[in-house]
Amino acid sequence: MRVSGVNIFSYDNKSANRQRNGYADLGLLRISSATMPEDTFVKTLSFKAGLPSGIPIKTHGQYRYLTKEHDIHCFYCKRLLLYAGTLQDMLDSGVFSGPIKDFVEKVKPYRKVMKKGQGDVFDQIEKYAKKSPQTHLSEIVQFLYQNSIKRLVRTQAKIFKKLMDESASLPPDREQSFRKFMKNQHKRLYEKAYKEDFNPEKFAYKMSKMIPSIPNAELRAYLSRITEPMSDPIFANKDSVIPSELANRISKSKAAKFRTANEFSEYVIYRVQKIGERLDRQDIVRLCEISKRMIEGKNVIIQFSNKDFMHDLVKKELASIKGTPLYYRMVYLANKLPNSSSSMRSFVAKHRYSNSDTIGYKLLEPSIATVEHVKARANGGVDDLTNCVLACKADNNERGSMPQYLYMDKWNKRNPQVFFNDIINIANKEHLISISDIKGMSQTVLDEGHVKVDTSKLK
Ligand SMILES: [Zn+2]
Structure with missing residues (x-):
C-alpha cells in the first residue's frame, strides 16, 4: 500500500x-485546537527538553504540554488531565495490544483520570487480569458484552417507550415520521x-x-x-x-x-x-x-449508536419544534440513554467489534487535555490565553459552542477554582504563565461562565 x-x-x-x-453544531465533532500532529510537532521540534523555564507559554501546544509534567485538573469536571502525547506513546508502543496483565500494570496509574464508564470497565479488566493474565483487552470486552447486553437494551428500551409516549403530542405529520424513525432505532437495538x-x-x-x-x-x-x-x-x-x-x-x-x-x-x-x-x-x-x-x-444490521440517534433526533425529527417545551422534554429523555462515559455496559456494547488498541485508547481518550475556549470561537472568542483554559476532551466536545455559563450548570461552581489553583501554582513556581494572562483568564471566566475565581494567591 x-x-x-x-x-x-x-x-x-x-x-x-x-x-x-x-455534527459540529451538536458539539460532537468539535475540533479543539487539539490533535495529534501538533503534538508530534511539539515533541520532536520544540520541546525535547521540556518547556523553557521562566518564559511564559504562548501556544496551544505549550499549554497542553504543561499537563505532561504537572497535575492539572479539568476546568469543568475536576478530573486530572492526561497529556495527549502520553496516550499516543502508550498506543504506539503496544501497551494496549499486549496481555492484560501488562496493560493493567502500565495503565493503573492512570485509573484516576478515567471517566466513570471507562473507570468501571478498567476495574473489571483488573479483576480478570488476576484470573487470566494472558487474555487480551478485546476478549474481555466481548465477554463483558455477553453479560451486559440484555440489561443495557432493557434500559434503552424503557427510554424509547417514554419517548414514544411523549411523541403523541407531536404535530400529526411529525408524529408519523417519528414513529418510523423509532421503528428503525428499535431494529438497531435488537440487531435486526x-x-x-x-x-x-x-x-x-x-x-x-x-x-x-x-x-x-x-x-x-x-x-x-x-x-x-x-x-x-x-x-x-x-x-x-x-x-x-x-x-x-x-x-x-x-x-x-x-x-x-x-x-x-x-x-x-x-x-x-x-x-x-x-x-x-x-x-x-x-x-x-x-x-x-x-x-x-x-x-x-446497524449497531445502535447514541450519537447517531441524537443527531437524527435533533437535526431531523424534532427540528420543526425546536425550543418548545415538548422538544426539551424529549431531548432530556434522550440524554438519559446510557453512554460510554457514564455506563460500562454502553462502553462494552460500543466496543464489541473494536480491537485491543482501540479499547485501550478509548478508555483514556476522553481524559486528554484540550485547550478550551471560554468564549467559543464560533461566537467571536479570541484565541489567546486570556480566553483559554484546559479541559478534558469529553467536556470540550460535549460543550461544543454552547455558552459557557449554560454548560457550567452541570458542574459544581467551585471546580474552576481547582484548575486556577493548579495554574497559579505553576505561575508562582516556574513563571510559565504570565500573571496578566491568568488575570485575563479569570475575567473571561467571570464574563462568560458567570463564575468568580480567586486569583489572590498569584505572586
Ligand atoms: Zn472534564
Missing part, C-alpha cells in the same frame, strides 16, 4: 470543513436488518472516531485525508459533481476519472476497507461492508 508523500500536518486544513459539518440510505457525513464522522487509535501516524494521516472530504455537504447528494479541490484531496489520480459523490464514496470505502483488513480492524471493516450494502440498497 502506498502512503508515501503523506503530510502529517494535513489535519490542520480541515476545520473549515468541520464547521459545515452537521433493515434498509437505510448511505450517509457519507456519518461515515466520515465514524472514521474520525476510529482513526486515532491506529498506531501509525502516516496511516492515520492518510485515512483522515481521504475520509474527511466526505463530511462536506456536497456528498449528501450521491450524484453531485465533486469539485476538484475535494477530489484531489481524496486522490489526484482518481480525480481525473471519477466525477460523482457516489464514485468517490465507493472508492474511499474500498481503500479504507483494504487498510482495515490489513490492520485486522473489524470495526473499520464492518463499517465499510455495511456502507457498501447501503449504497447497493441492501438490508443492513
Whole structure:
C-alpha cells in the first residue's frame, strides 16, 4: 500500500470543513485546537527538553504540554488531565495490544483520570487480569458484552417507550415520521436488518472516531485525508459533481476519472476497507461492508449508536419544534440513554467489534487535555490565553459552542477554582504563565461562565 508523500500536518486544513459539518453544531465533532500532529510537532521540534523555564507559554501546544509534567485538573469536571502525547506513546508502543496483565500494570496509574464508564470497565479488566493474565483487552470486552447486553437494551428500551409516549403530542405529520424513525432505532437495538440510505457525513464522522487509535501516524494521516472530504455537504447528494479541490484531496489520480459523490464514496470505502483488513480492524471493516450494502440498497444490521440517534433526533425529527417545551422534554429523555462515559455496559456494547488498541485508547481518550475556549470561537472568542483554559476532551466536545455559563450548570461552581489553583501554582513556581494572562483568564471566566475565581494567591 502506498502512503508515501503523506503530510502529517494535513489535519490542520480541515476545520473549515468541520464547521459545515452537521455534527459540529451538536458539539460532537468539535475540533479543539487539539490533535495529534501538533503534538508530534511539539515533541520532536520544540520541546525535547521540556518547556523553557521562566518564559511564559504562548501556544496551544505549550499549554497542553504543561499537563505532561504537572497535575492539572479539568476546568469543568475536576478530573486530572492526561497529556495527549502520553496516550499516543502508550498506543504506539503496544501497551494496549499486549496481555492484560501488562496493560493493567502500565495503565493503573492512570485509573484516576478515567471517566466513570471507562473507570468501571478498567476495574473489571483488573479483576480478570488476576484470573487470566494472558487474555487480551478485546476478549474481555466481548465477554463483558455477553453479560451486559440484555440489561443495557432493557434500559434503552424503557427510554424509547417514554419517548414514544411523549411523541403523541407531536404535530400529526411529525408524529408519523417519528414513529418510523423509532421503528428503525428499535431494529438497531435488537440487531435486526433493515434498509437505510448511505450517509457519507456519518461515515466520515465514524472514521474520525476510529482513526486515532491506529498506531501509525502516516496511516492515520492518510485515512483522515481521504475520509474527511466526505463530511462536506456536497456528498449528501450521491450524484453531485465533486469539485476538484475535494477530489484531489481524496486522490489526484482518481480525480481525473471519477466525477460523482457516489464514485468517490465507493472508492474511499474500498481503500479504507483494504487498510482495515490489513490492520485486522473489524470495526473499520464492518463499517465499510455495511456502507457498501447501503449504497447497493441492501438490508443492513446497524449497531445502535447514541450519537447517531441524537443527531437524527435533533437535526431531523424534532427540528420543526425546536425550543418548545415538548422538544426539551424529549431531548432530556434522550440524554438519559446510557453512554460510554457514564455506563460500562454502553462502553462494552460500543466496543464489541473494536480491537485491543482501540479499547485501550478509548478508555483514556476522553481524559486528554484540550485547550478550551471560554468564549467559543464560533461566537467571536479570541484565541489567546486570556480566553483559554484546559479541559478534558469529553467536556470540550460535549460543550461544543454552547455558552459557557449554560454548560457550567452541570458542574459544581467551585471546580474552576481547582484548575486556577493548579495554574497559579505553576505561575508562582516556574513563571510559565504570565500573571496578566491568568488575570485575563479569570475575567473571561467571570464574563462568560458567570463564575468568580480567586486569583489572590498569584505572586
Ligand atoms: Zn472534564
